[in-house]
Amino acid sequence: MGYGDVQMIDENGIRVDGRKAGDVRPISIELGVVPVADGSCRMTWGTNEVIVAVYGPMEAHPRKIQRQDRAVLDVRYNMAPFSTSDRIRPGFNRRSREISKVTSDALESVVLLELYPRSKIRVEIEIICAEAGTRCVGLTAASVALADAGIPMTDLVVSVASGKINGVVVCDLNKAEDNYGEADLPMGVLPNSGELAFLQMDGDLSQEEFQEAWDYNMEAAIVIGDYCAEALKNGGYNL
Amino acid sequence: MSIPLVPQLLRSHLVELAENDQRLDGRRQWDGREVQLEIGILGNAEGSAKVRMGDTIVYAGVKFQTMTPYSDRPNQGGLMCSAELRPVAGRKHEPGPPSPESIELGRVVDRGIRESGCIDTEALCIIPGEKAWQVILDLYAISDDGNLFDAFALAGIAALRNAVIPFAKYELGDDRPLDVSKTPIMCSYHRVGGRYVYDASGREELGGDERIHITLGADAHVHSLQKGLKGTFTAGEFAELMEQARIKGDELRDLVHSLEGGN
Numbered sequence: 204m205g206y207g208d209v210q211m212i213d214e215n216g217i218r219v220d221g222r223k224a225g226d227v228r229p230i231s232i233e234l235g236v237v238p239v240a241d242g243s244c245r246m247t248w249g250t251n252e253v254i255v256a257v258y259g260p261m262e263a264h265p266r267k268i269q270r271q272d273r274a275v276l277d278v279r280y281n282m283a284p285f286s287t288s289d290r291i292r293p294g295f296n297r298r299s300r301e302i303s304k305v306t307s308d309a310l311e312s313v314v315l316l317e318l319y320p321r322s323k324i325r326v327e328i329e330i331i332c333a334e335a336g337t338r339c340v341g342l343t344a345a346s347v348a349l350a351d352a353g354i355p356m357t358d359l360v361v362s363v364a365s366g367k368i369n370g371v372v373v374c375d376l377n378k379a380e381d382n383y384g385e386a387d388l389p390m391g392v393l394p395n396s397g398e399l400a401f402l403q404m405d406g407d408l409s410q411e412e413f414q415e416a417w418d419y420n421m422e423a424a425i426v427i428g429d430y431c432a433e434a435l436k437n438g439g440y441n442l
Numbered sequence: 443m444s445i446p447l448v449p450q451l452l453r454s455h456l457v458e459l460a461e462n463d464q465r466l467d468g469r470r471q472w473d474g475r476e477v478q479l480e481i482g483i484l485g486n487a488e489g490s491a492k493v494r495m496g497d498t499i500v501y502a503g504v505k506f507q508t509m510t511p512y513s514d515r516p517n518q519g520g521l522m523c524s525a526e527l528r529p530v531a532g533r534k535h536e537p538g539p540p541s542p543e544s545i546e547l548g549r550v551v552d553r554g555i556r557e558s559g560c561i562d563t564e565a566l567c568i569i570p571g572e573k574a575w576q577v578i579l580d581l582y583a584i585s586d587d588g589n590l591f592d593a594f595a596l597a598g599i600a601a602l603r604n605a606v607i608p609f610a611k612y613e614l615g616d617d618r619p620l621d622v623s624k625t626p627i628m629c630s631y632h633r634v635g636g637r638y639v640y641d642a643s644g645r646e647e648l649g650g651d652e653r654i655h656i657t658l659g660a661d662a663h664v665h666s667l668q669k670g671l672k673g674t675f676t677a678g679e680f681a682e683l684m685e686q687a688r689i690k691g692d693e694l695r696d697l698v699h700s701l702e703g704g705n
Contacts, residue, residue: 236499236584236585237499237530237531237584237585238497238499238585238587239497239531239532239533239585239586239587239644240530240532240585250485250486252484254530254584255530256530256531256584256585258532258533261533279529279537281528281530283501283503283580283582284503284505284524284526284578284580284582285484285486285487285490285501285503285504285505285580285582286484286486286487286503287486288486288611289505290505290507290578290580293524293526293540293580294539325529327528327529327530329528329530329582329584331484331501331582332484332485332486332487333486334485
């Protein structure tokens with residue numbers, strides 16, 4: 204089957220998994236899931252399952268990686284070999300390196316690194332089960348895990364992707380929609396300030412469609428930001 | 443790996459505890475931590491399990507691939523077992539290529555499962571000489587508070603025992619459960635404070651010496667042994683560990699079988 208051939212939204216605007224265009228998949232958040240870590244978070248989002256552990260702040264070594272005026276953030280995004288339909292060979296690849304970098308860039312925008320000169324904070328993002336949008340789940344869960352570790356931050360980063368399927372703009376693409384859809388717009392939003400710390404896009408969107416996808420992401424990020432805040436206050440959300 | 447802090451203080455504390463038949467967390471010599479086992483939990487794996495022993499947490503996932511059988515075994519499939527100690531699992535685990543420690547872990551677990559003969563590799567053959575199933579067992583540590591060996595071995599055999607071969611995905615017919623005829627169980631013992639203890643915690647491993655891993659089948663047949671780290675032991679000590687492994691192994695085997703219910 205080729206792109207555009209798969210019917211993924213019916214005449215009533217109902218998607219393959221029963222959602223309407225603006226609906227987000229079910230989310231749950233659990234804190235403290237890695238007992239040996241300084242902060243951790245398990246996030247399920249649809250059938251995505253992501254575990255993030257935070258270690259630090261700790262001494263940065265070797266010394267050449269130290270920064271005199273701030274901490275270094277060491278972020279790794281990794282997919283477990285059994286997390287996808289076809290097994291992934293263990294180890295870094297170009298995709299995971301890029302996602303690690305952009306995730307790190309987004310988190311550096313909110314973490315008050317200047318409070319910890321010459322130290323290091325490690326953020327380990329492990330994708331245990333992947334459905335679609337793992338970079339968004341990973342980034343959101345990482346910001347929650349950093350907060351769980353008590354690392355000072357100006358805001359969370361809540362990430363969600365909207366896109367286009369069969370010519371219709373929809374929020375939070377699932378696997379089929381991601382595979383056969385026409386566009387994907389992941390964004391990382393600071394829920395309190397409304398600013399963005401992460402942005403990617405691929406596909407084909409008109410200016411109007413782009414604005415619609417943007418608005419879906421903004422609305423969803425506020426709602427998901429509330430889930431994250433509730434999880435941080437009460438130890439979890441929707442468990 | 444970072445350099446452990448004040449291990450000498452910890453070591454002398456462990457010796458004192460051992461003299462009074464005590465351990466850091468209040469356990470007795472042969473007590474294990476509480477074990478939680480869940481199976482069939484990962485949507486994209488063909489078989490899966492999660493094990494929690496105290497604060498040690500691991501996942502095991504089974505995937506299948508088709509392979510060309512080796513020319514000297516044209517009617518056999520294969521089993522591959524690999525362990526990953528990702529830096530997520532603890533402060534001491536650094537990113538980078540597989541450490542000798544993680545390779546040893548994967549290989550010892552692999553031998554226990556493989557040598558028990560629980561998987562009939564001839565049953566994995568699809569077309570002799572052309573196509574066979576390769577079973578890949580990936581062991582994944584999320585939180586390391588000691589004794590990853592036993593956690594991996596338990597999660598591994600439990601994951602294999604609920605695995606389904608994805609015939610349909612490869613357009614080879616209907617999916618079928620993987621036939622796993624036995625349940626080998628590994629029990630690991632560390633020398634801590636001068637004596638052996640079962641199921642050492644992370645602190646006990648840090649302040650301990652050599653370790654011994656014993657994998658037994660239901661009939662107490664021995665399937666794999668491994669001695670790791672610096673240190674020596676006596677025949678008498680080993681005989682006692684073997685006896686303990688037999689008792690504990692039966693207990694854990696019952697736990698695995700109890701979850702399988704109607705399967």
